[in-house]
Amino acid sequence: EDIVVSEVQLDEGQSRITIRGIANRPGVAAEVFAAVGEGGVMVDMIVQNIGLEGRTDISFTVPRSDLERCLLLVRELGEHWEGAQVSFEREIALLSVIGIGLRSHTGVGERMFAALGAADVNVDMVNTSEIRVSAVVSPTTAKSAHAALLKEFGLTEVG
Amino acid sequence: EDIVVSEVQLDEGQSRITIRGIANRPGVAAEVFAAVGEGGVMVDMIVQNIGLEGRTDISFTVPRSDLERCLLLVRELGEHWEGAQVSFEREIALLSVIGIGLRSHTGVGERMFAALGAADVNVDMVNTSEIRVSAVVSPTTAKSAHAALLKEFGLTEVG
Ligand SMILES: C[C@@H](O)[C@H](N)C(=O)O
Numbered sequence: 001e002d003i004v005v006s007e008v009q010l011d012e013g014q015s016r017i018t019i020r021g022i023a024n025r026p027g028v029a030a031e032v033f034a035a036v037g038e039g040g041v042m043v044d045m046i047v048q049n050i051g052l053e054g055r056t057d058i059s060f061t062v063p064r065s066d067l068e069r070c071l072l073l074v075r076e077l078g079e080h081w082e083g084a085q086v087s088f089e090r091e092i093a094l095l096s097v098i099g100i101g102l103r104s105h106t107g108v109g110e111r112m113f114a115a116l117g118a119a120d121v122n123v124d125m126v127n128t129s130e131i132r133v134s135a136v137v138s139p140t141t142a143k144s145a146h147a148a149l150l151k152e153f154g155l156t157e158v159g
Numbered sequence: 160e161d162i163v164v165s166e167v168q169l170d171e172g173q174s175r176i177t178i179r180g181i182a183n184r185p186g187v188a189a190e191v192f193a194a195v196g197e198g199g200v201m202v203d204m205i206v207q208n209i210g211l212e213g214r215t216d217i218s219f220t221v222p223r224s225d226l227e228r229c230l231l232l233v234r235e236l237g238e239h240w241e242g243a244q245v246s247f248e249r250e251i252a253l254l255s256v257i258g259i260g261l262r263s264h265t266g267v268g269e270r271m272f273a274a275l276g277a278a279d280v281n282v283d284m285v286n287t288s289e290i291r292v293s294a295v296v297s298p299t300t301a302k303s304a305h306a307a308l309l310k311e312f313g314l315t316e317v318g
């Protein structure tokens with residue numbers, strides 16, 4: 001695969017909200033984002049993996065300044081839902097390896113996770129797109145994780 | 160938000176592999192994708208949500224023709240891991256709403272999930288990027304889901 005990794009971005013300005021044990025049936029995600037939308041909150045990443053026994057977890061990231069308001073909206077919603085639990089992380093670090101020609105994420109993912117693993121950085125969440133592989137890591141490991149990835153992909157820190 | 164949704168793509172050519180209960184510690188994702196990479200498998204979407212009690216689930220999609228080989232590689236790896244379970248879905252439908260100006264996914268997500276919910280389509284997985292919100296749905300609902308989204312965003316089917 002002819003892949004060129006052009007940058008590694010570190011975003012330390014977001015927070016994560018997770019609703020664990022949300023009912024895995026039609027219309028539920030719609031309710032979550034209708035509530036969040038009404039609050040005018042800007043959602044960046046939305047991640048939902050496959051569920052189990054009628055339930056699943058849905059996570060999304062918002063700018064830190066929107067966290068409190070978003071939690072109010074989501075908790076209000078969560079009160080109607082038996083078994084659902086709202087959790088959040090005020091500070092997350094979102095690392096993105098950006099490349100062109102990412103028709104397959106195997107190569108970049110393999111190297112990114114290997115570099116993070118070797119730096120003893122745990123990967124908390126993973127998300128992908130046409131041009132990037134993103135990992136959420138703890139803010140305490142963010143700087144060393146960023147450095148490890150820049151080194152792995154032969155890039156120097158910008159700005 | 161000034162968002163223009165330009166297309167809704169339906170990809171019915173992929174399969175999903177999930178490793179449930181994978182150890183949530185550094186280096187594990189690296190092992191998974193090293194094994195997959197060695198098999199020359201092209202991975203498209205990788206989704207991992209936040210874990211619980213030292214474990215999490217990681218899912219990824221591959222072209223259907225790569226499924227068998229990928230399962231062999233992943234199961235071989237999974238044998239060393241206590242408590243981890245490999246599951247898969249041979250046929251998934253991946254719907255992506257693509258837009259420009261998606262600085263926030265709230266608006267598009269809200270409408271996409273509302274349209275799917277109204278069409279009684281369950282959202283099995285969610286993934287986002289700068290230009291798209293993607294949802295995995297069952298192949299049996301794929302066509303009606305695609306139609307519902309094209310209608311929601313005022314688009315006609317292409318090709
Ligand atoms: C969990 C949520 O995504 C649900 N499956 C829905 O379709 O709305």
Ligand SMILES: C[C@@H](O)[C@H](N)C(=O)O
Nearest residue numbers: 122123185186187188
């Ligand atoms: C589950 C997997 O992502 C693990 N947390 C790792 O860092 O490799």
